[in-house]
Amino acid sequence: MRRSNQALVDRPAPTPSSAGTPNRPVAPPPLPDYLRDTYTWAYLSDFGTRFFDHQLVVNTILWGNARRLIRWACSALRPGQTVLQPAAVYGSFSRDVAATLGPQGQLTVCDVAPVQVALTTRKVADLSTVTVGLHDASQPHGEAFDAAVCFFLLHEVPDPVKTAIVDALLASVKPGGSVIFVDYHQTAPWHPLRPVMAGVFRFLEPFAQALCRRDIRDYASNPQQAEWRKETRFGGLYQRVIATRLPT
16 A cells, blocks of 8 residues: 555556567456445446535534534544545545544545545545545555545445454454444334334345344454444434454
8 A cells, every 4th residue: 555645546557568569557446346336326337426526525424423423433543643534535534533543643545446535536636634545445455544435335335244344354454453333233122213214224235134133243254353332323224333442
Protein backbone atom coordinates (compact mmCIF):
# COMPACT_ATOMS: atom_id res chain seq x y z
CA MET A 1 0.00 0.00 0.00
CA ARG A 2 1.17 3.46 -0.85
CA ARG A 3 2.68 5.61 1.87
CA SER A 4 3.13 9.23 0.82
CA ASN A 5 2.62 12.73 2.06
CA GLN A 6 -0.30 13.38 -0.26
CA ALA A 7 -3.52 11.39 -0.72
CA LEU A 8 -3.31 10.03 -4.27
CA VAL A 9 -5.06 7.03 -5.76
CA ASP A 10 -2.83 3.97 -6.02
CA ARG A 11 -1.86 3.31 -9.61
CA PRO A 12 -1.87 -0.33 -10.77
CA ALA A 13 1.61 -1.81 -10.97
CA PRO A 14 2.87 -2.61 -14.47
CA THR A 15 3.15 -6.22 -15.54
CA PRO A 16 6.58 -7.66 -16.30
CA SER A 17 7.36 -7.03 -19.95
CA SER A 18 8.10 -9.83 -22.37
CA ALA A 19 10.34 -9.59 -25.45
CA GLY A 20 9.08 -6.85 -27.74
CA THR A 21 5.98 -6.19 -25.59
CA PRO A 22 5.66 -2.90 -23.69
CA ASN A 23 4.57 -2.88 -20.07
CA ARG A 24 0.82 -2.73 -19.58
CA PRO A 25 -1.00 -1.75 -16.39
CA VAL A 26 -2.60 -4.50 -14.36
CA ALA A 27 -6.38 -4.20 -14.26
CA PRO A 28 -7.92 -3.76 -10.80
CA PRO A 29 -9.49 -6.89 -9.31
CA PRO A 30 -13.11 -7.52 -10.32
CA LEU A 31 -15.74 -6.01 -8.09
CA PRO A 32 -17.52 -8.45 -5.76
CA ASP A 33 -20.78 -9.80 -7.16
CA TYR A 34 -22.78 -8.56 -4.17
CA LEU A 35 -21.55 -5.00 -4.76
CA ARG A 36 -22.37 -4.98 -8.47
CA ASP A 37 -25.69 -6.76 -8.12
CA THR A 38 -27.04 -4.96 -5.04
CA TYR A 39 -25.39 -1.57 -4.73
CA THR A 40 -24.49 -0.27 -8.18
CA TRP A 41 -27.17 2.40 -7.77
CA ALA A 42 -25.64 3.67 -4.52
CA TYR A 43 -21.88 3.27 -4.90
CA LEU A 44 -20.92 2.65 -8.51
CA SER A 45 -23.26 4.80 -10.58
CA ASP A 46 -22.69 8.42 -11.47
CA PHE A 47 -26.04 9.28 -9.84
CA GLY A 48 -25.15 7.52 -6.58
CA THR A 49 -21.75 9.11 -6.15
CA ARG A 50 -23.14 12.58 -6.91
CA PHE A 51 -26.32 12.35 -4.85
CA PHE A 52 -25.26 10.51 -1.70
CA ASP A 53 -21.88 12.13 -1.02
CA HIS A 54 -23.32 15.05 0.95
CA GLN A 55 -23.47 15.28 4.71
CA LEU A 56 -27.10 16.41 4.58
CA VAL A 57 -28.09 13.29 2.66
CA VAL A 58 -26.10 11.06 5.03
CA ASN A 59 -27.75 12.72 8.02
CA THR A 60 -31.19 12.17 6.53
CA ILE A 61 -30.51 8.48 5.89
CA LEU A 62 -29.39 8.11 9.52
CA TRP A 63 -32.49 9.88 10.87
CA GLY A 64 -30.57 12.97 11.98
CA ASN A 65 -27.96 10.97 13.87
CA ALA A 66 -24.96 11.25 11.55
CA ARG A 67 -22.94 13.67 13.68
CA ARG A 68 -23.69 11.72 16.86
CA LEU A 69 -22.67 8.43 15.26
CA ILE A 70 -19.46 9.90 13.85
CA ARG A 71 -18.56 11.30 17.27
CA TRP A 72 -19.39 7.91 18.79
CA ALA A 73 -16.95 6.22 16.43
CA CYS A 74 -14.25 8.86 16.86
CA SER A 75 -14.50 8.83 20.66
CA ALA A 76 -12.86 5.39 20.64
CA LEU A 77 -9.81 6.77 18.80
CA ARG A 78 -6.86 8.78 20.17
CA PRO A 79 -4.65 11.49 18.68
CA GLY A 80 -1.47 10.15 17.10
CA GLN A 81 -2.81 6.70 16.24
CA THR A 82 -2.44 4.90 12.93
CA VAL A 83 -5.96 3.96 11.85
CA LEU A 84 -7.44 1.90 9.03
CA GLN A 85 -10.80 2.80 7.50
CA PRO A 86 -11.62 -0.30 5.42
CA ALA A 87 -14.25 1.27 3.16
CA ALA A 88 -15.10 4.69 1.78
CA VAL A 89 -17.88 6.56 3.59
CA TYR A 90 -20.04 9.25 2.07
CA GLY A 91 -20.00 12.66 3.71
CA SER A 92 -17.39 14.04 6.10
CA PHE A 93 -16.49 10.85 7.98
CA SER A 94 -12.88 10.48 6.78
CA ARG A 95 -12.09 14.13 7.46
CA ASP A 96 -13.62 13.84 10.94
CA VAL A 97 -11.51 10.79 11.73
CA ALA A 98 -8.39 12.55 10.46
CA ALA A 99 -9.19 15.57 12.66
CA THR A 100 -9.51 13.26 15.67
CA LEU A 101 -6.11 11.69 14.98
CA GLY A 102 -4.45 15.09 14.63
CA PRO A 103 -1.22 16.02 12.86
CA GLN A 104 0.74 13.13 14.39
CA GLY A 105 -1.82 10.50 13.38
CA GLN A 106 -2.21 8.63 10.12
CA LEU A 107 -5.45 7.51 8.47
CA THR A 108 -5.45 4.92 5.68
CA VAL A 109 -8.71 4.73 3.74
CA CYS A 110 -9.32 1.77 1.44
CA ASP A 111 -12.12 0.62 -0.82
CA VAL A 112 -12.66 -2.19 -3.31
CA ALA A 113 -14.32 0.13 -5.88
CA PRO A 114 -12.01 2.39 -7.92
CA VAL A 115 -14.75 5.03 -8.22
CA GLN A 116 -14.95 5.27 -4.43
CA VAL A 117 -11.17 5.46 -4.13
CA ALA A 118 -11.12 8.36 -6.59
CA LEU A 119 -14.00 10.12 -4.83
CA THR A 120 -12.38 9.83 -1.40
CA THR A 121 -9.03 10.95 -2.77
CA ARG A 122 -10.56 14.19 -4.01
CA LYS A 123 -12.24 14.82 -0.66
CA VAL A 124 -9.05 14.47 1.39
CA ALA A 125 -6.48 15.74 -1.11
CA ASP A 126 -5.51 18.60 1.20
CA LEU A 127 -4.87 16.35 4.20
CA SER A 128 -1.26 15.16 4.43
CA THR A 129 -2.10 12.63 7.15
CA VAL A 130 -4.53 10.63 4.98
CA THR A 131 -3.68 8.05 2.33
CA VAL A 132 -6.20 6.35 0.07
CA GLY A 133 -5.85 3.09 -1.81
CA LEU A 134 -7.59 0.21 -3.55
CA HIS A 135 -8.00 -2.75 -1.20
CA ASP A 136 -10.63 -5.37 -0.36
CA ALA A 137 -11.75 -5.09 3.27
CA SER A 138 -11.90 -8.86 3.52
CA GLN A 139 -8.10 -9.06 3.14
CA PRO A 140 -5.87 -8.26 6.15
CA HIS A 141 -3.04 -5.73 6.14
CA GLY A 142 -0.81 -7.54 8.63
CA GLU A 143 -0.85 -5.98 12.13
CA ALA A 144 -0.10 -2.54 10.73
CA PHE A 145 -2.50 -0.31 12.66
CA ASP A 146 -3.27 0.88 16.16
CA ALA A 147 -6.99 0.77 15.37
CA ALA A 148 -9.52 0.21 12.61
CA VAL A 149 -12.90 1.90 12.31
CA CYS A 150 -15.61 0.10 10.34
CA PHE A 151 -18.47 2.55 9.82
CA PHE A 152 -21.71 1.11 8.36
CA LEU A 153 -19.96 -1.48 6.20
CA LEU A 154 -21.00 -4.86 7.63
CA HIS A 155 -24.70 -4.39 6.90
CA GLU A 156 -23.88 -4.09 3.18
CA VAL A 157 -22.16 -7.45 2.71
CA PRO A 158 -23.34 -11.09 2.84
CA ASP A 159 -22.66 -13.13 5.98
CA PRO A 160 -19.54 -14.96 4.67
CA VAL A 161 -18.04 -11.58 3.75
CA LYS A 162 -18.97 -10.21 7.19
CA THR A 163 -16.86 -12.98 8.72
CA ALA A 164 -13.97 -12.31 6.35
CA ILE A 165 -14.04 -8.58 7.12
CA VAL A 166 -14.22 -9.03 10.90
CA ASP A 167 -11.34 -11.52 10.77
CA ALA A 168 -9.28 -9.30 8.44
CA LEU A 169 -9.71 -6.21 10.61
CA LEU A 170 -8.72 -8.06 13.77
CA ALA A 171 -5.65 -9.31 11.91
CA SER A 172 -4.83 -5.77 10.74
CA VAL A 173 -4.47 -4.21 14.20
CA LYS A 174 -1.56 -4.72 16.55
CA PRO A 175 -2.03 -6.74 19.76
CA GLY A 176 -3.76 -4.33 22.13
CA GLY A 177 -5.27 -2.44 19.20
CA SER A 178 -9.00 -2.05 18.68
CA VAL A 179 -11.50 -2.48 15.89
CA ILE A 180 -14.50 -0.15 16.19
CA PHE A 181 -17.68 -1.24 14.44
CA VAL A 182 -20.61 1.19 14.14
CA ASP A 183 -23.61 -0.21 12.31
CA TYR A 184 -27.29 -1.07 12.40
CA HIS A 185 -28.84 -3.19 15.16
CA GLN A 186 -32.22 -4.60 16.09
CA THR A 187 -34.51 -1.88 17.41
CA ALA A 188 -36.54 -2.20 20.58
CA PRO A 189 -40.05 -3.64 19.95
CA TRP A 190 -41.64 -0.28 20.73
CA HIS A 191 -39.46 1.71 18.33
CA PRO A 192 -41.62 3.78 15.92
CA LEU A 193 -39.10 3.20 13.10
CA ARG A 194 -39.07 -0.58 13.46
CA PRO A 195 -41.53 -1.24 10.59
CA VAL A 196 -39.90 1.44 8.43
CA MET A 197 -36.44 -0.07 8.86
CA ALA A 198 -37.83 -3.53 8.21
CA GLY A 199 -38.97 -2.25 4.81
CA VAL A 200 -35.65 -0.55 4.14
CA PHE A 201 -33.75 -3.73 4.96
CA ARG A 202 -36.06 -5.85 2.85
CA PHE A 203 -35.97 -3.78 -0.31
CA LEU A 204 -32.74 -1.75 -0.19
CA GLU A 205 -30.36 -3.37 2.32
CA PRO A 206 -30.85 -7.14 1.97
CA PHE A 207 -27.79 -8.05 4.05
CA ALA A 208 -28.62 -5.75 6.97
CA GLN A 209 -31.26 -7.87 8.66
CA ALA A 210 -28.58 -10.36 9.70
CA LEU A 211 -27.16 -7.75 12.12
CA CYS A 212 -30.56 -7.72 13.84
CA ARG A 213 -30.30 -11.44 14.51
CA ARG A 214 -26.62 -11.98 15.21
CA ASP A 215 -23.93 -10.21 17.22
CA ILE A 216 -20.89 -8.88 15.38
CA ARG A 217 -18.75 -10.90 17.78
CA ASP A 218 -20.31 -14.08 16.40
CA TYR A 219 -18.94 -13.36 12.95
CA ALA A 220 -15.35 -13.66 14.17
CA SER A 221 -13.78 -17.05 13.44
CA ASN A 222 -11.82 -16.78 16.71
CA PRO A 223 -13.76 -14.37 18.94
CA GLN A 224 -11.62 -15.35 21.92
CA GLN A 225 -8.69 -13.45 20.43
CA ALA A 226 -10.34 -10.16 21.42
CA GLU A 227 -12.22 -8.50 24.24
CA TRP A 228 -15.64 -7.35 23.02
CA ARG A 229 -17.73 -4.41 24.24
CA LYS A 230 -21.13 -3.58 22.79
CA GLU A 231 -23.39 -0.55 23.23
CA THR A 232 -26.60 0.48 21.47
CA ARG A 233 -28.24 3.87 20.88
CA PHE A 234 -31.38 5.45 19.44
CA GLY A 235 -33.67 2.75 20.76
CA GLY A 236 -31.34 -0.02 19.64
CA LEU A 237 -31.26 1.01 15.96
CA TYR A 238 -27.48 1.56 16.07
CA GLN A 239 -24.68 -0.31 17.77
CA ARG A 240 -21.03 0.30 18.55
CA VAL A 241 -18.89 -2.76 19.12
CA ILE A 242 -15.27 -2.38 20.16
CA ALA A 243 -13.08 -5.46 19.76
CA THR A 244 -9.73 -5.05 21.48
CA ARG A 245 -7.21 -7.60 20.27
CA LEU A 246 -5.61 -9.53 23.11
CA PRO A 247 -1.85 -10.10 23.28
CA THR A 248 -0.82 -13.35 21.63
